[in-house]
Amino acid sequence: MESHNTLSFITTGDGVRLAYRFDGSTDKPVLLLSNSIGTDLHMWDVTVPQLAQHFYVLRYAARGHGASDAPTGLYSLDRLGRDVVELLDALGLQRVHMLGLSLGGIVAQWLAIHVPERIDRLVLSNTAAHIGPTQYFDNAIAELQRAPDIQETAETFLRNWFPAHMLEANDPAVEPFRRALLATPREGIIGGWTAVRDSDLRRTIALIPHPTLVIAGRHDTVTSARHGEEIAAAIPGAQLRMLDTVHLANVEAPDAFIELVLDFLAVHEPA
Structure with missing residues (x-):
């Protein structure tokens, strides 16, 4: 059975609706994708067609983003991780491969630490076990709270995500991300920032037992x-691969990104 282009929802235990969708064939292994702050499940649009040839791809919009609800207040990494557990439970999925980028990679680390039985193979892209200092996030949150709109914050994100030549050339790949940022409630951006600010997985990722691929961008400033090197050194047996990219490696270097992911995950595909 094929499933495409259908947005569905679950409601979490604390009453938040989360949007998700499947792509591909149900007879394939499930691969869960988790997005970065300021994006929704469409950040994977360029990536999914090739992934869906090999996997039943599940992607969702984190709370505060896309078609998911954006509750006011501080978000914690535990809450974002439990959102994924509740999604898997609602869909009857016991064990999945997981690919997370940026905040999505931090959530993926949390899952691998706290519910290791739900994860098979793990891909952590353009992410960190800890991002500091706290003051950086406090200042960014205060500035966004004072700002009349999210425009300036959106442009800052884009400068951090893409190389200057893509922005200056008005590369068509950038515009969907600008639109997604401008449509993101500030509660979602602030909630994501607080979750990142308050999390530190540098010690506990040593507990991750899964085969793990770490993808890092040589020019990533986020x-x-x-x-990436620190994560790969801390997780036993993890592989590290560098791409010549900034932050959104799956968009800037889609072919190289897909090749790394498929090479790593295909090892575990059933014959």
């Missing part, structure tokens, strides 16, 4: 190559 989660640097050093952050």
Whole structure:
């Protein structure tokens, strides 16, 4: 059975609606994708067609983003992780591969630590076990709360996500991300920032038992190559691969990104 282009919802235990969708064939292994702050499940649009040839791809919009609800207040990493557990429970999925980028990679680390039985193979892209200092996030949150709109914050995100040449050339790949940012409630951005600000997985990721691929961008200024190196060094047996990208490696270098992910996950596909 094929499932495409259908947005569905679950409601979490604390009453938040989360949007999700499947792509691909139900007879394939499930691969769960988790998005970054300021994006929704469409951040994977360029990536999904090839992934769906090999996997039944499940993607969702984190609370505060896309078609998911955006409750006011601080979000915690525990809450964002439990959202995913509740999604898997609602869909009757016991164990999945997981690919997370940026905040999605932090959530993926949480799942691998706290509910390791739900994860098979793990891909952590352009992410970190800890991002500091706290003051950076406090200042960004205060500025966004004072701002009349999200315009300036959106442009800052884009400068951090893409190389200057893509922005200056008005690369068509960038515009969907600008639209997604401008449509993101500030509660979602602030909630994501608080979850990142208050999390530190540097010690506990050593507990992750899964085969793990870490992808880092050599020019990433959000989660640097050093952050990727630190994760790969801490997780037993993890593989580290560098791409010549900034932050959204799946968009900037889609072919190289897909090749790394498929090479790693295909090892575990059933014959």
